[in-house]
Amino acid sequence: xxxxxxxxxxxxxxxxxxxxxxxxxxxxxxxxxxxxxxxxxxxxxxxxxxxxxxxxxxxxxxxxxxxxxxxxxxxxxxxxxxxxxxxxxxxx
Numbered sequence: 001x002x003x004x005x006x007x008x009x010x011x012x013x014x015x016x017x018x019x020x021x022x023x024x025x026x027x028x029x030x031x032x033x034x035x036x037x038x039x040x041x042x043x044x045x046x047x048x049x050x051x052x053x054x055x056x057x058x059x060x061x062x063x064x065x066x067x068x069x070x071x072x073x074x075x076x077x078x079x080x081x082x083x084x085x086x087x088x089x090x091x092x
Contacts, residue, residue: 007031017043021051025058033063039070 009027011017019040028034039046047055056064 011040011043011045018045019047021047021055024055028055028059028062031062033065034059035065035067037067039068041070044070 007027009020009023011019017040019038024036036047036052038052052066
């Protein structure tokens with residue numbers, strides 16, 4: 001992309017390859033757009049709904065794009081089936 005600085009936060013073995021919300025928060029500071037793959041690729045780890053919502057609400061100046069294309073294949077998907085998902089991204 002032209003003149004766009006990219007930063008990535010990789011899942012680490014020390015976190016059992018689960019997304020580390022603290023590291024995500026530190027990396028978001030000053031960014032205008034954040035892309036989150038949930039479940040993460042390739043581990044399939046989910047960011048729990050309450051943590052994802054908190055992350056988005058804690059950064060009101062950032063635009064969040066959350067790709068949940070593979071949600072059906074994720075461990076813990078039953079949680080999302082029991083809890084109704086937001087009607088739109090604006091509901092976050």
